[in-house]
Amino acid sequence: MKKIAILAATILAMPTALHAEDTLPASRPQVSADVAFPEMTRATRPQGVFVPARHIAMIAPGMKKSEIYTLLDVPHFSEGLFGVRRWNYILNFYTGRADEFRQCQYQIRYDKHYRVEGTYWRDVECSALFDAALAQPKAAERIVTQYVPSPAHTPAAVTEEKAIKTFGFTFDFDKSTIRPAGHDVIRAIVAEVQRGSYRRIVVTGFTDTMGAQGYNDVLAARRAAATVAELTEALAAAGSPLAHQVYSRGGRELAVDTSAQVREEANRRVVIELY
Secondary structure, eight states: OOOOOEEEEEEEOOSSOOOHHHHSOSOOOEEOTTOOOOOGGGBSSTTOBOOOHHHHHTOOTTOBHHHHHHHHOSOSBSSOSSSOSEEEEEEEEEOSSTTOEEEEEEEEEEOTTSBEEEEEESSHHHHHHHHHHHHSOOSSSOOOOOOOSSGGGSOHHHHHSOOSEEEEEEOOTTOOOOOHHHHHHHHHHHHHHHHSOOSEEEEEEEOOSOSOHHHHHHHHHHHHHHHHHHHHHHHHHTTOOOOOOOOOBOOOOOSSOOOSSOOOGGGSEEEEEEO
């Protein structure tokens, strides 16, 4: 069978609450007067986005751009996606005063191999808001999320066990936005998790054969990440006791065997497996 882009994320149930310092890399974004930031008026998403503080804390030297996609999505300025060594974002943090929030500029710098070299906040206040957000627990148990860059580091249990139940849905061409049918599937998964006794959820993103392999790798990652984000939120809203630990792993596979450069909806999918 021909192969195509895939990225998998695993959600593991943890028996006890874990703390940020137990599971996250030691590196943190810095504040430096030597780092230049673009004007916010030039942003393609000037409103900024809210992302879990843990996603930011997970970004560490040596990570690839495709792994950054799964955590923060595309950069918020028109800097180009390939061949550039700086990505800039506008990230929003609540200040603790009712619904007030602060927009913060965040920059990732890459080395000549396009791996993360360093991360930066524009100012000290944003650094403090990030630290405060990272220290806060989410729901009854803290959310534990870890991306593993190599398939070889995926826990053996993920590859050796057989899924008890499997769900899936498809995407529009070249999109990672979840369609209404996908939202229905996620609701069904939450209902199943509440009825059953599951320890792990694996979410795997795929693409069809259209486009370049590198681009498809990123698109597969974005589909997996979008699904994990919505599923995580839905489980929390339903009062699920799950804490979540997310892994990325490689591998490529088609649902429907096609030649190269063929649009096939069945291949533009995510697969969600319950263990």
